[in-house]
Amino acid sequence: MSTSPTYDPATIEPKWQEYWLTNKSFAAVDLDGSREKLYVLDMFPYPSGAGLHVGHPEGYTATDIFCRYKRMKGYNVLHTMGWDAFGLPAEQYAMQTNTHPSVTTQKNVDNFRRQIRAFGFSYDWDREINTTDPGYYKWTQWIFCQLYKKGLAYIDEVAVNWCPALGTVLANEEVINGRSERGDHPVIRKPMKQWMLKITAYAERLLADIDTVDWPEGIKEQQRNWIGKSIGGEVDFAVAGRSETIRVYTTRPDTLFGATYMVLSPEHELVATITTPEQRAAVVAYQEAAAKKSDLDRAEAKDKTGVFTGAYAINPVNGQQIPIWISDYVLISYGTGAIMAVPAHDTRDFAFAQTFGLPIICIMEPDAKAAEAEGVAVADVLAGKACWPGDGAMINSANAEVSLNGLPKAQAIDTIVAWLEKQGIGTKAVNYKLRDWLFSRQRYWGEPFPVAHMEDGSIKLLDEELPVLLPEMEEFAPSGTGESPLANAKDWLDYTDPATGMKGRRETNTMPQWAGSCWYYLRYIDPKNTEAGWESAKEKYWMPVDLYVGGAEHAVLHLLYARFWHKVLFDCGCVSTKEPFQRLVNQGMILGLSYKDARGALVPNDLVEERDGNFVHKDTGETLTEFPAKMSKSLRNVVNPDEIVARYGADAFRLYEMFMGPLTAMKPWQTKGVDGVYRFLHKAWRMIVGQDGELSPEISDAPMTAEQERLLHQTIQKVDEDTNNLSFNTAISQMMIFVNEFSKASQRNRAAIEAFVQLLAPYAPHMGEELWQLLGHGTSLTHEPYPVYDAAKTKASEVEIVVQVLGKPKARLMMPADAGTAAMEAIALADDKVQAALAGKSVVKVITVPGRLVNIVAK
RNA sequence: GCCCGGGUGGCGGAAUCGGCAGACGCAGCAGACUUAAAAUCUGCUGACCGAAAGGUCGUACGGGUUCAAGUCCCGUCCCGGGUACCA
Structure with missing residues (x-):
């Protein structure tokens, strides 16, 4: 041919x-035992209407080259592609055009497949998967059932972003300054019943096993920070004149003698109980104001705000009465929702104390060197005029039974915790920043929960009826009640227990997009199995994923959620490895070519033209410089x-x-x-x-x-x-x-x-x-x-060797590749150029690196 | 603020067990082929001084270690990503 x-x-x-x-x-x-297996995984795409951008094929090309190379090296390679096809854009498109999301999805998937095939990637197309396929999401629901049975899925009242004007719940990123991104309507925080997954139960293992995987150090660090383990203590403070005690969490129990006030989160359950009648109006007003603010607004507030409750707590180490305040800088969701404030040694407490004129008592003399390095005057700290969160020697920290004076931080912590434990008013404690996972969305285009709420108030797990199919619908507009459009699917909604005849109502929330991507790497192993999500023998053969390539934008959430599910499946005996992804590589983002003006502002590419080799602004004629920027429609790059x-x-x-x-x-x-x-x-x-x-x-x-x-x-x-x-x-x-x-x-x-x-x-x-x-x-x-x-x-048998005199190259000489130190030195010293450079000097020392260079040190 | 990356020619980048800085490619210049152009091929291309030979400087900036530093150490600046009152 x-x-x-x-x-x-x-x-x-x-x-x-x-x-x-x-x-x-x-x-x-x-199960091919004759060859070594290799599982190379790409992060599967969301098939958007816009089609592939040049970023997608970057990682896909990399893994494809690697797979083709490894096949030639004799490996049995598993390399696959699929579609993470549930998600909001198809549903929004459905609302605008009344096109069923499955139609849009199918069209987009076909386009993505066509584009991906045009690159010649070596996927095993018989293993293609789609998260919206009932044959796939049957097993997503099945995994949810396992979570539920293990007590890891529960319903809780959670404040969500509710927009009354739009009649829907918004994601955090759809809310800007307390108003909806679209339409600029007010958004309030409304408690709604939501499914939660107890990822916090796995915090310690998720943290510990990070050390066992071969991932970029930065990603591992991000996951550690996200889990946010801290070790400290919990201390009970009695409320003066009452029977209640307030428990605080602190990483600095050593600073207990410096606690001059206490702060509760506005949502703390004891606020209503302890607030005095005189302060009640102010406290309630503050609580209401705090409830209206989004988490983002609270975080962005620079100035400390708060209200005194009128109540006092008793510092257990010295019996002093300290005022109890409420402030939104204390979060209900972390620790116990209450803190002891040590303004002399905590920057946030210091700022609060200064705002409200609360006492600041120094109980640690800063380490002199460390204070100097930080530019902090020790005298100011001792006088309560500056904050010192670092280490030093304890002062003013003794009562009749225990003294911390003179001790450094670590020893002081151990000493005071031991004393608190003996008194029965404190203990060592560990905390994590990680929160349980909000697992419901008020959407149509997601996996239905295999759950019915029965009329007797019980929850029935529909694990005998999987998959629970999404009902066919004509309208995808929000229900208006905050529930998903599924609340309008009247026929689907009613559920009757086939065994008892009891009536119930199906769950109308759907699962978030993360659900399907949490386990897709397992489905590739056995994609057509109708009896199980995957066959155990095949899982043992192919797992773990040897190489996982994708964007760093999934550094935390997708990878943490997938690790969590994997560990649950491991505990169920459904998978054989503790971690799903042995090695992870993040491809870098591909930027577009853009232009910026003298002020540094980016100019859209359609306003740029080339004149005499320079790039200028079409309208103003200003000379522009090339500058890489994220590809975006607005920059036309x-x-x-x-x-x-x-x-x-x-x-x-x-x-x-x-x-x-x-x-x-x-x-x-x-x-x-x-x-x-x-x-x-x-x-x-x-x-x-x-x-x-x-x-x-x-x-x-x-x-x-x-x-x-x-x-x-x-x-x-x-x-x-x-x-x-x-x-x-x-x-x-x-x-x-x-x-x-x-x-x-x-x-x-x-x-x-x-x-x-x-x-x-x-x-x-x-x-x-x-x-x-x-x-x-x-x-x-x-x-x-x-x-x-x-x-x-x-x-080569002969190589070029650089001869330096005092570190400066003076000659390049051919020498036998295997020449030894002495031979190289001799050849170098015999050269005319080298001799010229050495004229008038005496050789002190000659350094030779075989196959590379000779450096002559001379005086 | 904190954590993680990263600063090398006109541009993308190469070289990190310390050993010729600038491989390879883009752009540019010159030449060959061609009626011409394209394509292709060849050569040059960090800056400065010099007619040349050659020399000096040069890997964000300032110090240091070393025979030798883009590479190691200390400090500073800038850019990108993540995160943000987590007690």
Whole structure:
């Protein structure tokens, strides 16, 4: 079969995509014990109406290259694609156009699939999944049932963002300054019954097992911070003249002697009880004001506010009466919702005390050096005029039974906690910032909960009737009551227990989009199983995911939620590994090319034109500078991958995305840069294919020159190692060097060319297959063994050695590659240029690095 | 504020067990081929001084360690991401 004489991606790419699909070239073989398994996972996309952007194929290309490389290395590779297809945009589109979300979703999925296939990615398409498929969400619901049975799913009254004008609940990001993003209507915080998942029960394990996975350090740190473990103590304070006690959580029990007041969260249950009649009006007003504020507003408030309750607590270490205040800087959801305030040693308490003129008593002399480094005057701290949250030596901290004076922080904590425990009024305590997971959404387009609320008030788990299907509906507008549109599905809503005949009402909330993505990596293992989510033997074979590649925007939530579900499934005996994703890599964001003016303001690309090599503002004529910025519609710097593929082909697109820079780095897209890799592909083609479209006559079995052989082995080594390390940009550089050199030669050794085609194939698979076929091979190179290099042949017998005098290069001399220290020194000292540089000096010392350099130290 | 990344030519980037800074590519300049253009091929391309040979400077900035620093240490500045009253 003859081939096009010039490189024509538009012909060869569809041909090979078709071939791979019909031959199922990338089918993963379950339970194949003859090969080592490798599970490489991409974060699956939400199929939006806008189609793929250039960021999607970045990670997908990286994993594809890695998978193709590993198949040639003999691995049984599981590599899959699917659709995270529940979500808000399809539902909003449905409201506007009355198109059923499933119709929109199907259309978008088809488009995404078409785009992804056009890149030639080596997915096992027989394992494609879709989270909106009842055959899939049956098992999402099944996992919910397991959570429920273990007591990890519960209903709670939670304040949500309720917009009366829109008749719907809004997500946090849809609320701006207490008003709805759309329509600018007021939003209030309204308690509603919501499903919660008890992720906090797994806080400790989620924290501890971070240490067992191979993830970027930054992501691991973000997860640790999110879990936010702190160790401290709880202390009971009696309320003066009453029987109640108030328990506080503190990480600094050592500062107990400095507690001069106490603050309760406005939502604290004891506020109403302890508030005195004189203060009641002010307290209630403050509570009401706090309830109206969103969490964001509360967090953004810079100035401390609060109200005195009129009540006093008794500091257990010294019997002093201290006033009890309420303030929204104390959060009900953390610790006990109450704090002891130590203004001398806590910056927030200090600010509050200063605002309201509360006493500030220093009970720790700052460490002098540390105070100086922080620019804090020790005298100010001692006088209560400055705050010192650091370490130091305790002062003024003794009663008849216990003294902390002179102790450093850590010892003081141990001492006082021991005393509190003996008194029965305190204990060591651990706290986490992590909150339970709000798991309901008031939406239609999500997984229904397999739950009915029965007339006797009980909850019936419908785990015998899975999947609980979404009802067909005509209207997707909100119900108006705060419930999801499902509340309008009258026929669906009523539930009758088939066994007892008791009536009930189905749950109208649906699950959040996170649900389907929490376990999809398990479904790929056994995607067609109707008896179970996955078969245990297959799970044991394929898990864990060996490499997971995706964007850093999922650093916390998706990865933490998935880890949580995985641990629950582990406890159920449904999975065999403690962690789902052994290794994680985040691809860097691809930025668009934009322009900014002198003030630094970004200018949309359609207002920019090039004049005499400069970029100027069309209207003002101001000279602009190039500046990378996030791709956005408003800046008109979005690159459409379809256009790039149409112009250059998928192989060039893949190659460019990998050549731009390191996978993990943020990089600006420059379409001009695609020209470089496109030329490289043309050049590689011409190196192998002659004018007539047949194999170039310059390819023969004639032996390589020594230089060619060395370059071949160096290239195999570098491409092999770099591909294995995901350093694709430098692997491509090396292949360019190979092509530049071999193109010049009139004799091109056939074996060398075949090895090159195999190295190239994971990167430019369509061209790889086409050239492989042209070289006379009947079948796909997918499972051909990867080329092997000979380390001895990567090295030249003579190498150039730099000779430095006092660290400055003075000569470059050829020396035998295996020359020893003495020989190198002798050759260096014999050189004229070196001698000239040494004139008038005496040699003090000679440093030699074999194979690299000689440095002569002289006076 | 705190945590995590990162600052290298006109641009993307390469080189980190300390050992020739700028591989490879883009853009630019010059030349070959061509009636011409495109494509392709060849050469040059960090800055400064110099006719040249050559020299000086140079990896955000200021110090330090070392025969030798983009790389290690101390301090500062800037950019990006995350997070935010978590007691």
